[in-house]
Amino acid sequence: MSFLTKIAKKNIASGRLGRQIFGSLIEWNTASFLAFVFLVIPLSAGITLILSPGNYIPFLYLLGLDLAVWLIVKCCRRLSGVFSLNKQEAGITWCQIAILAAIISWLIGFVLIFHIHRHPAAAAVFGVAGSVAGWIFQDKLKGVVAFVHLRMHHLLNIGDWIQVPKYNADGEVKAVTLTTVTILNWDTTTSTIPISDLQSDHFINLQNMAEGKTYGRRMMKTFILDTECFHPISSKEAEALRSGRYEAVSRYLPAEEIKEGALNAHLFRIYLHHWLMANPNVSQKPHLIVRWMEQNEFGLPLQVYAFLLDSEFCSFEWVQSRITEQIVEAMEWFGLMLFQAPSADNIRIIKEPWK
Amino acid sequence: MKTTVIRERPFEYLRRRGGGEAFPEETVRNWYIARAFVLDRLKEVSIAPDSSGCLHFVVEGDSPRMLSVVRQLALSAHFVNFSERDCFGRLVCRNRTLVTLVSRMDADAVVAELRKEEYLCNLLQYCKYSVCGEVFNKDAYLDMEFQIVPDCPSGCPDAVCIKEEDIDSFISSANPDEVFSIDTRKAVLVSRVYELGSLIDNLPAEDIHSARRYILALDTFQYTLLGKKFTPLVKEEKWMKNQLAVRNGLSNIFCSDCFDSRARGIKRYAAERGVAELQAWEDSNEALTCSEHNRWMVEKLIMGFRAPSAQEWLEYESLYARKKAAYAKMLKNNADDPVHVDLCSCLDLRRSDPDNLKYDSFLLLAIPIILNKIP
Numbered sequence: 166m167s168f169l170t171k172i173a174k175k176n177i178a179s180g181r182l183g184r185q186i187f188g189s190l191i192e193w194n195t196a197s198f199l200a201f202v203f204l205v206i207p208l209s210a211g212i213t214l215i216l217s218p219g220n221y222i223p224f225l226y227l228l229g230l231d232l233a234v235w236l237i238v239k240c241c242r243r244l245s246g247v248f249s250l251n252k253q254e255a256g257i258t259w260c261q262i263a264i265l266a267a268i269i270s271w272l273i274g275f276v277l278i279f280h281i282h283r284h285p286a287a288a289a290v291f292g293v294a295g296s297v298a299g300w301i302f303q304d305k306l307k308g309v310v311a312f313v314h315l316r317m318h319h320l321l322n323i324g325d326w327i328q329v330p331k332y333n334a335d336g337e338v339k340a341v342t343l344t345t346v347t348i349l350n351w352d353t354t355t356s357t358i359p360i361s362d363l364q365s366d367h368f369i370n371l372q373n374m375a376e377g378k379t380y381g382r383r384m385m386k387t388f389i390l391d392t393e394c395f396h397p398i399s400s401k402e403a404e405a406l407r408s409g410r411y412e413a414v415s416r417y418l419p420a421e422e423i424k425e426g427a428l429n430a431h432l433f434r435i436y437l438h439h440w441l442m443a444n445p446n447v448s449q450k451p452h453l454i455v456r457w458m459e460q461n462e463f464g465l466p467l468q469v470y471a472f473l474l475d476s477e478f479c480s481f482e483w484v485q486s487r488i489t490e491q492i493v494e495a496m497e498w499f500g501l502m503l504f505q506a507p508s509a510d511n512i513r514i515i516k517e518p519w520k
Numbered sequence: 521m522k523t524t525v526i527r528e529r530p531f532e533y534l535r536r537r538g539g540g541e542a543f544p545e546e547t548v549r550n551w552y553i554a555r556a557f558v559l560d561r562l563k564e565v566s567i568a569p570d571s572s573g574c575l576h577f578v579v580e581g582d583s584p585r586m587l588s589v590v591r592q593l594a595l596s597a598h599f600v601n602f603s604e605r606d607c608f609g610r611l612v613c614r615n616r617t618l619v620t621l622v623s624r625m626d627a628d629a630v631v632a633e634l635r636k637e638e639y640l641c642n643l644l645q646y647c648k649y650s651v652c653g654e655v656f657n658k659d660a661y662l663d664m665e666f667q668i669v670p671d672c673p674s675g676c677p678d679a680v681c682i683k684e685e686d687i688d689s690f691i692s693s694a695n696p697d698e699v700f701s702i703d704t705r706k707a708v709l710v711s712r713v714y715e716l717g718s719l720i721d722n723l724p725a726e727d728i729h730s731a732r733r734y735i736l737a738l739d740t741f742q743y744t745l746l747g748k749k750f751t752p753l754v755k756e757e758k759w760m761k762n763q764l765a766v767r768n769g770l771s772n773i774f775c776s777d778c779f780d781s782r783a784r785g786i787k788r789y790a791a792e793r794g795v796a797e798l799q800a801w802e803d804s805n806e807a808l809t810c811s812e813h814n815r816w817m818v819e820k821l822i823m824g825f826r827a828p829s830a831q832e833w834l835e836y837e838s839l840y841a842r843k844k845a846a847y848a849k850m851l852k853n854n855a856d857d858p859v860h861v862d863l864c865s866c867l868d869l870r871r872s873d874p875d876n877l878k879y880d881s882f883l884l885l886a887i888p889i890i891l892n893k894i895p
């Protein structure tokens with residue numbers, strides 16, 4: 166390990182921007198150096214020969230410009246990788262913007278070095294080449310605009326949980342560059358999505374919700390009740406509900422509601438509303454609704470629309486399932502049943518009277 | 521680069537669980553002797569990450585000093601290639617370290633003695649052991665196995681035999697300052713590498729056992745973490761007052777004690793395979809990570825931790841995110857009966873908390889760097 170490399174890495178890891186830039190500039194990268202020597206220098210020489218034959222001064226200017234841009238890109242790419250390791254969002258954004266600025270500066274420098282603006286023919290060729298390049302790389306250019314927009318407004322950060330319906334991507338953002346976003350999906354696959362699509366189409370950022378910075382995560386469950394079971398409760402049923410046999414009913418269903426002739430479905434809905442209101446896992450804001458939906462051929466759907474405080478992925482599903490189980494359990498107390506399409510077993514029962 | 525040796529005496533500060541009284545002076549003295557002696561004996565041992573077989577020690581005698589040797593063997597002598605399951609997924613528990621304790625005492629009395637806090641504490645509850653042929657915890661997931669026998673076993677040519685006289689002769693030839701104090705420089709670096717694990721929270725989405733996943737961070741940050749000036753492992757007032765700091769400090773020491781034997785194993789592996797040593801460290805990351813997890817478990821059990829009970833585990837499983845972390849912390853900080861939720865087999869840890877393995881991976885990949893700094 167050379168002394169220079171050691172100094173470079175020590176500075177990169179220092180946590181101070183000035184030292185980090187210095188470190189990344191002096192860090193040796195053989196592949197990058199060879200690319201510069203065998204690709205950039207001959208290309209620059211070739212361009213100079215075409216645009217300014219017999220004059221080596223523009224070549225030197227162009228070489229200087231190439232070197233500056235190469236160093237900026239090298240430095241920013243390196244630092245971007247380091248910033249990504251511990252999610253230094255601002256650092257990543259500025260690195261990408263610096264890369265963009267370097268590319269734009271190169272274009273302006275190129276025009277100025279070869280005085281393209283003073284030669285109509287060259288300007289026309291440059292303009293056409295620019296248009297063609299713009300057309301070819303239109304998605305990339307849109308991506309740059311989208312990157313600036315999304316990052317400047319903090320709409321997309323590394324580690325955010327996002328969903329992109331168009332690409333069926335649902336997971337955590339692992340990397341953001343000028344043109345692409347890499348998402349580690351919950352199914353452990355990886356999606357790489359053009360960042361421009363996040364702006365032109367829509368994506369859902371669930372991070373605030375997952376971190377519990379909102380009222381909660383929405384639970385919307387619909388239970389289709391078999392209307393054959395709907396009936397006014399008898400005095401015996403009213404007595405059973407009042408007796409304290411079901412502790413939750415005694416606690417959450419107002420006693421004055423329990424009277425002979427009251428519809429069992431009505432009592433169940435009121436019980437559910439009060440039970441959810443008192444449930445420590447359920448937020449009463451922004452809405453807590455227990456409502457009947459449109460009657461259909463299967464029965465009368467009862468919808469629970471609530472927000473659960475535990476919004477983290479697994480935690481939410483656990484609490485939601487627990488609530489669902491408790492609702493199903495409570496149905497029996499009120500003599501209600503969920504609708505289920507007839508299966509082989511039900512059909513056998515129907516046949517029996519014909520025997 | 522030459523560094524000033526910092527020697528500390530951490531065993532003196534260890535208290536019994538629950539912040540109780542200090543251990544007897546004789547016990548502390550035995551720990552130091554056992555540590556120095558066992559580490560010296562382990563210089564002869566090199567287990568490559570693809571070796572198979574058994575690392576066998578025969579400890580002749582049941583004096584407190586010999587029991588301290590048994591304790592130190594459990595802390596430091598681990599077979600790197602311990603495998604819980606075979607390629608068909610069947611539980612096999614191959615390549616363990618076997619410690620045979622020869623004792624004429626009543627077997628139950630020996631077990632009771634070993635279960636004391638100064639020796640193996642909770643370890644015997646979880647690892648495989650046999651008393652005069654009767655086997656307990658047959659399917660244990662730990663890489664240590666103990667045998668208690670009345671007579672010295674015959675027909676074990678590969679076993680490393682340890683007698684009282686060996687220890688006497690070691691003490692007479694050793695420098696007392698090196699025996700009764702510990703050079704904590706490596707342990708200091710271990711604690712700094714652990715810091716790296718907490719600092720880096722966006723590792724590339726790659727196989728958790730792939731060394732490449734950790735190299736970029738380690739390669740860059742090693743110079744700031746490991747280049748800082750050496751300080752004592754734990755500040756003097758913390759050694760005195762903070763048992764958590766004492767236990768963490770000891771944990772770092774026990775961890776760094778295994779570096780040399782691992783490096784020898786890797787050297788052997790590299791020579792056998794004809795690969796560069798750094799490549800060998802990277803290739804062996806998975807085996808080494810599991811071995812480190814096993815070493816860590818043994819250390820925690822000896823330091824008085826236990827695995828969660830079935831009820832505690834059920835409760836832990838039903839919690840998520842911050843509540844889960846808070847519950848685990850609450851169990852861990854119970855001074856009278858500390859519980860660590862990561863005390864489970866390597867395969868189970870891979871299932872329950874795979875990201876936790878990043879600490880072990882960083883540490884193992886940093887071993888050659890640390891040994892290069894402090895030979």
